[in-house]
Amino acid sequence: MTSILTFDQIERRYGASGEVVAVGGVSCEIASRSFTAMVGASGSGKSTLLKMVNALVVPSAGRVLFGGEDVTALKPAALRRRVGYVFQGIGLFPHFSVAENIAIGPRLAGEKLAATRIAELLELVELDPAMAARMPDELSGGQRQRVGVARALAGDPELLLMDEPFGALDPITRDALGERVRELHEKLGLTTIMVTHDMAEALLLADRVLVMDSGSLVADCTPQELLAGKGGDIAQGLVAVPRQQAEKLARMESA
């Protein structure tokens, strides 16, 4: 296993004397081409941990190594061009067309993205290439997040970070887009880290699940291991919710 990303005793504290601990000393390795989900309740530190990868949040102590280099030593703008970022807020630029939104990363690097490449990226996220000329406010929520994913992929990133990417979408759109992202992960040979509070989503999409609680990593398992009852009480508490829902639905069906 070659690791693309290493968390080394990474910490993030807030407040005047650092009394609020968001992330407290997490260490782990992320393998190249893996699909990792980070799961936890609100305030467990999973989002903060993710944002320290692309230096949107600066660590208070410890290091994040990306391809062997400390991310705080890299120029933030250069780092972020190598890391695709999709988040719940989507953040399409309202004054740019869909095509301009998708092409922004390469544009910042001084390249012009060809119209054929934009069409290709739109097809990857299952959108009509004719949408390239539309403005973001003419799109539905699901379509916007698809554009968000296309934008993150436009620069051929080595790493794709997703922070609650489907949190604001309706269940059907959410399911379809989740499946599509997993397919793209395979097809493009990406390394993907997805932060979510939804254990079912993590179990269905990821091949490794990290469980965070109060700033610490409390479980590091495969979905199969979690379903087999491993990972400790907190992880099992999170797994119990979708399992019970599934069992209830199964009972209703057989009744």
Add this chain to the structure above:
Amino acid sequence: MEGFWEILWGLGDKLAAHIVLAASAIGLGILVALPLAVWASRSQSVARISLGFASLVQTIPALALLALFFPILLSLRAVFGEGLPTLGFLPALLALALYALLPILRNAVTAQANLDPGVLEAADGVGMTSWQKLRLVEAPLAAPFIMAGIRTASVWTIGAATLSTTIGQPSLGDPIFAGLQTQNWALVLAGCFASAALALIVDMLLGLIERGMAARNRWQYGGGILAVLLGLAAAFAYQSGNRNDDAIVIASKQFSEQYILAQLIGSQLEEAGYEVEYRDGLGSAVVHSALASSNIDISVDYTGTIWTNEMKRTDTAPREEMYEAIVKWDRETNGIRVLGRLGFENAYAFAMREDRAAELGVTSLEDLVPIAGQLTIGGDPEFFERPEWIAVRDAYGLRVGETRNFSPTFMYNALKSGEADAISAYTSDGRIAEDQLIILKDPREALPSYDAMLMMSPRIANDERIVAALEPLIGAISVEAMREANYAVDREDEGKMSPKAAAEELADKIGL
């Protein structure tokens, strides 16, 4: 409203000066406000301090703010040297720019604070540097709001710029102030109309740009910007084409006599082949310094005014001595040449109805002393607090039965109706002749003299051709002639004249 349209068409140079001044002030305001807004968006304390300061400035009345820049610039001469202008364009520009700051700054800061945090996170997430984020995301998204601020600032500035007349900067305020003083309503209306029309047109064009930016319609905001630029270019071209550094600038303060004399002096110079410009309606306090710095070239000022306000003397001196001292002082300290006295005084004096004075047998202040206890004396609201009154009271030992304050117009009515036996008047006031009043003699010379003097700036002080053109005015204007001219401008019936016409009549009368 006779002559309204003619006056309006004649306002081209004032309009151009107004546009150049307002546009420069708004431009300077933008130049200061936008970087400050960017800084404020990155620092809470900068936002608080800068918005607090801008709001504070806004609470100062525009007229006071303009006037305040005179002493500020005067004290800054210690740093920048004597060449720093204290009147005219510079202080008007600074005061108006300061005034334009608040709406631009507030809108820019609010716009930045209200940007969608998701969009800002995305800008960081896609790898923008902070400069790229400002240029590609924050600025274009805040632009319509900033434009709204610029629009508000523009309307305010165009309105407030009319007040720059009082500090010697030509603007559309010139006809307004001149008209208010001489009660020429067509002049006032033309000035107001032009400035309001300008404000409305600018508001419309900037509104077009604002909406174009919000709708991201390049044609719309591009067209609006083009129209604004064309208007500015026309104003700048008109002004630079019209600029004449050789023209003699004649100043006048804000009362009829000054407007008439400025026109009289102007026509003398024009006859001698000079180009003249008028700076009408200057604040009384700024005329002398404007002259000393050659911002203006010719003014008419009064001995008593220079004595107390400029030389800061608290004593009084006999008429001739005072005049000689002023000539010497102004030549040595300011390089100003006092060409001579015009021949009349505009002093404080005591006036009585002719019949009443005859009945009481009074011709001088001395005659008043024994009967003063039974008399009522009227004065303008400040008169009984002024050093002139105290000097008279003490010199003659006057014990007056009653003193009453009247506004100047009612003061003359009170005299007519017998509510006052004597009033404080200005000796060159037209109503003295009209109401057949007599001026009481002042044998003890307690009242300071206010001889009208013709003064020349250092720039033209040694120009003998100009001196030759103006010399016929020296000693030529009697107080009776001046009163008549003043009355012609001040009166309200069909005999009312413009200062120019009154000046022509005065010129005929004194044989020019």
